[in-house]
Amino acid sequence: MTGSRTLLWCRLALVPPIAALAVLGAIGSFATVRAAAVPYFGADLAWIVPVGLDLGILVLICWDLLLELDDTPWPVLRWIAWSYIGGTVLVNTSAAHGDPAATAAHAAMPVLFITVTEGVRFQVRRRAGLASSSGRERIPRARWLLAPVSTTLLWRRMVLWQVASYTRALELEQERLMLISQLQQKHGRFSWRWRASVAERLMLKTPPAEDTPEEDEELVLAACLILASHEADGRRISNTGLARKLRDDGHSVANERLAGVVRAARARMNGALP
Numbered sequence: 001m002t003g004s005r006t007l008l009w010c011r012l013a014l015v016p017p018i019a020a021l022a023v024l025g026a027i028g029s030f031a032t033v034r035a036a037a038v039p040y041f042g043a044d045l046a047w048i049v050p051v052g053l054d055l056g057i058l059v060l061i062c063w064d065l066l067l068e069l070d071d072t073p074w075p076v077l078r079w080i081a082w083s084y085i086g087g088t089v090l091v092n093t094s095a096a097h098g099d100p101a102a103t104a105a106h107a108a109m110p111v112l113f114i115t116v117t118e119g120v121r122f123q124v125r126r127r128a129g130l131a132s133s134s135g136r137e138r139i140p141r142a143r144w145l146l147a148p149v150s151t152t153l154l155w156r157r158m159v160l161w162q163v164a165s166y167t168r169a170l171e172l173e174q175e176r177l178m179l180i181s182q183l184q185q186k187h188g189r190f191s192w193r194w195r196a197s198v199a200e201r202l203m204l205k206t207p208p209a210e211d212t213p214e215e216d217e218e219l220v221l222a223a224c225l226i227l228a229s230h231e232a233d234g235r236r237i238s239n240t241g242l243a244r245k246l247r248d249d250g251h252s253v254a255n256e257r258l259a260g261v262v263r264a265a266r267a268r269m270n271g272a273l274p
Helices: 002-045 048-069 075-094 100-128 141-146 148-160 166-187 198-205 214-232 239-248 255-269
Strands: none
Touching (some): 002 048, 002 100, 048 075, 075 100, 166 198, 214 239, 239 255
């Protein structure tokens, strides 16, 4: 309880300085963009450009977040928001007329405003369970130095197979090497590459199926209850509806985990999993 209260007070204490940084960034960007827009819009209407850019960024980011919370994301909103961001930075840096110091100073204001906005958005996504709480573990630097080629291939498989744990990646790599050794014994040291069947070679390029993680078991059970309730009433529920129902019931889960949870729940309801 004490830790939660301390964290709450820390968050509340950060609100004023974060808001101040956003305001400072917006003011600095406003002045530069307005000055650049005066020749084209006149002194009376030049304020429309910086206000439109900054307000457009806020609205598009909030709209994108709202759609994501509603399980109906539309990436176009993010693309347009970032085009607005690029335009804001471009206009600010163009006011420096090629001076490196002035360019950095002018770019700092919109970047500050955008960083605060994106930071708040990320925090909201984390609180809503839309962002993954853990990223991909780093591969030790010593391995990069001692075995750069194999480490690069290992990193590539971690990305393609969406393996976040370095330890798990090593286990999968060991299984892959064992499978290669079996194919070499069966078909020859080098000829296995073209003598092995398509299914055998495909096993080297796809990760093995995993059991449902323990931390997802509660979510799978909750999803099964929802599916059973709808089937009892003779109704079908889509994956999006199931995800929304889980979140409405108080389960916080990132989209990355949610897809696997929904698949496991449907498979269990169909008798494919125990």
